[in-house]
Amino acid sequence: MSSFLVIFVILVYLAVIFYVAYWAEKNSKSRWVNNPYVYTLSLAVYCTAWTYYGSVGLAATSGLKFLTIYLGPIIIIPTWVILMRKIIRISKGNKISTLADFISLRYGNDRFLGALVTFVCVIAIVPYISLQLKAISETFNVITNHKISPISILDDTTFYIAILLATFAAFFGTQHTDASERHKGIITAIALESVIKLVFFLVIGFYVTFYLFNGPGDIYNKASVLPNFETQQTIDGLNGGFNWFLLSLLSMIAIVLLPRQFQVTVIENEREKYLKKVIWLFPLYLLLFNVFVIFIAWGGNIIFQNQQVDADLFTLLLPLSNNNEFLALLVFLGGFSAAISMVVISSLALATMLSNNLIIPYGFLRRFSEAESDENTESIKNIRRIAIFSLIIIAYFFYKGFTLDRSLVSIGLISFVLIAQLAPAFFGGLFWRRGSSKGAKYGIIAGFLITVYTLLIPLTFESQSIASSFVDEGLFGVNIFKPYELFGLQIFEPVTHAFFWSLFFNAIIYSFVSVNKLGSYRERNFAEMFVDSTKYAALQEGAYVWKGEAYVRDIRKVLTRFLGEGRTERALNLFFMKYDIDKKTQFADARLVNFSEKLLTGSIGSASARILIASVVKEEEISLTEVLNILDETQKAKESNKELKERDKQKDEFLDTVAHELKTPITSIRALSEILLADDEIDNPTKKKFLSSIVSESERVSRLINNILDLEKLATGKEKFNLNPNSIRNTILKSINPFRQLAVNKGIKISLEEINDVEIVYDEDRIQQVIVNLLSNAFKFSNEENGEVKISTYVNQNKVEIAVEDNGKGIEKDELFSIFNKFYQSKNQTLLKPIGSGLGLAISKQIIESHNGKIWAENINPQGARLTFTLPLNTKYDEKDINS
């Protein structure tokens, strides 16, 4: 294919991507930009050119091992979602913009730690970016049929592509000074690219499997007769199993800690609930991507048998060897899009890290604290732009200068191992309060050095004779120092071996130093906030403990230098409003100090923010116990506040119900009166019926009001009981009397079981009210034919039980408790609406409980309900309760 055509296609493709990013940035509120699908697809930046070409290469040469890189993330996704929720909450709450910022903040805004993390990330990722550029360049040469790469940079298409990508990342990546803001343009473009690379890969997969061959079975049959087939497709015993396990673990760490993954998952997350979509969609994406890998690899092995062909290029060579240039172009574009997504996001994430965690905190703080806000925001943006360009250009020269003859996969894995060095500090910091910054630093440095010794040095000098003696005999010829078999450990391959030892020492040193050296109070404060993030998230600025002297005026000055006058005023006003502080306050408190640090963090990183704010405040040392005490108190204050709110809510609900219950009779009264008023022709019986209804509805209103007042008095304890010794037998008989006529009318039999009379102290009117309530309830629910209401008493050592039974339908099981709630209407209630107020049982419960008794409901055999209450025999009331 002609170079011009390919370059033309590339330019058109890039123009589309630029346009999409531009459109998304302009329409940043659109549904097309803000949805869980765009979010999930942007996570697929995990699949780089490595996936496109390298996986196939690995599958062709070493069989199923390629799967580990994708199995890890798939297995860990459910845990990942829980973990990410925590990380996202912490990051949003503290305006964190990079992985380095996250770690540095956790360990007390540690400047050196932030810089160290940045350094490790740059060393790990830059070669990886080079590799993507190499992939672009090599595939470009294959598809345009160039045999050798151009010598001069100016003739090299890849160079121009690199420049274009840097421009893209620099333009869309620095729209805001605050790097913790979302980059919607870039993310939307990346999501689109994720679709493109997957679709094109599936197309080539189908093509190879079903066009070049007759389906998976056919490929398998042909591939299985090739030499080495058996050994490739197995895990290779226990050693192989260990390697598999460690590689999967490595990729689990990578999916969380790779700077580009942290960028897309944490920084670019718009809403937490998007994570729910990721839980199935992302594994599905990875599975789809891997379905055809093995078939393309086998297909390549069969077709290019006995030819010297780079297996990494099978994906591209298969259509080319069949003269299907169009398909080859699609594959090239797919790989191209995979590569540039990675380059753009990685360079953006690294550049933010470089500027916020290395360049600004070490080089620009003094200058910033003297300049004006416009200059400062411009300088910050420029630092990031220059960083993006430098990273990509350095990566380009790295690829040009070093013969990167390692396969795509192995360089990718080296970068995974380097990134994994951040794991102990990161995960330890999230779950272990004692993890300290010293431990984190020593651990990372040790792990890094071991990786250099066991992996980077031997690989870099692989082809030179000096290295072979180093590898074969160990440093100074000492056997246990062999870089690939450190301390005689022989079961691992180089990558897993380096991963094992580096992480082993890293974690040991981290824990050992952390246990033996206490962190500063500041570290412990952030440790509490990170580890117990759910507990303290609600406290926001209040979760930060600080003591000292600071003036609002000074802090305002610092903020203005970075945010400008307008934004600073707005932010401070909001702050004062939120905490109800007088705007003219002179002294700043801990919350303002923390709030201001956060405001600056997004722009210049947490360490610099801390240094700048610290420069205008006078901080006092506080002890660790003090930090913990204050945190505890703030937490408690917050909780009691929550209880108050809950009580308020219950009160509101009660008032709502009362209003509803009052409106109902008033509705009837109003409607009936209006008719009576307007209608002169109404006949006498109807008139009478209407008027009597009005009377009974009016009674209902007053009964309701009385009951509500009653209940209120009882519930608040304002009611004074008239406590005297009374005969329970007399009280029961008095209560039954008013029901005798009703019983005759309705044909209900009242049976009074033998009453054991006892004399106890209670308020007779109130207890009578309870019995009447229970009786009217029983009358309401007793069987319509042969209705029977039974009253019984039972006396034992310390209490008397009074029970009222009916022979109705009984009470639904789930209602046995709720019938004592205010305004509860039973499901089985027959229509006697105007009679009850819905408060009778609630009031009865209050009365009985005030008498230190109990009341409950149960169903009885064969049918009916029994409501029972108890009164204690030896009641001891407080003096004040007895009305003398």
Place this chain on the structure above:
Amino acid sequence: MKKILIVDDEPNIVMSLEYIFKKEDFEVFIARDGAEAIEIVENTIPDIILLDIMMPNVDGYQVLNYLKDSESLRKIKVIFLSAKNKASDIELGLQLGADKYISKPFAIKNLVKEVKELLNKK
């Protein structure tokens, strides 16, 4: 003669509505809860329903949902009559597809007027 179905568990409200709509020459049907309402609707398709919301067992929302789910019942006019009169309650009622939402206590003349207007509207 237009058919009206009154659904309410308050006998006195039902009594007043029954009287007034009979006088206005409606054929009046009465249901004392949601389940009864659905039974009547299935047998006699009324032109309009006055529907209370808070009723035991099947409530007014459920009745309305039942109507809106059925091809043949969807077009019946529905007026919610409820003591729930918060803005959010009214919005919810209308969103569910009621034609009108009238809060209790209501002026009976006004109710009659609304019913007639709704029936004349096509």
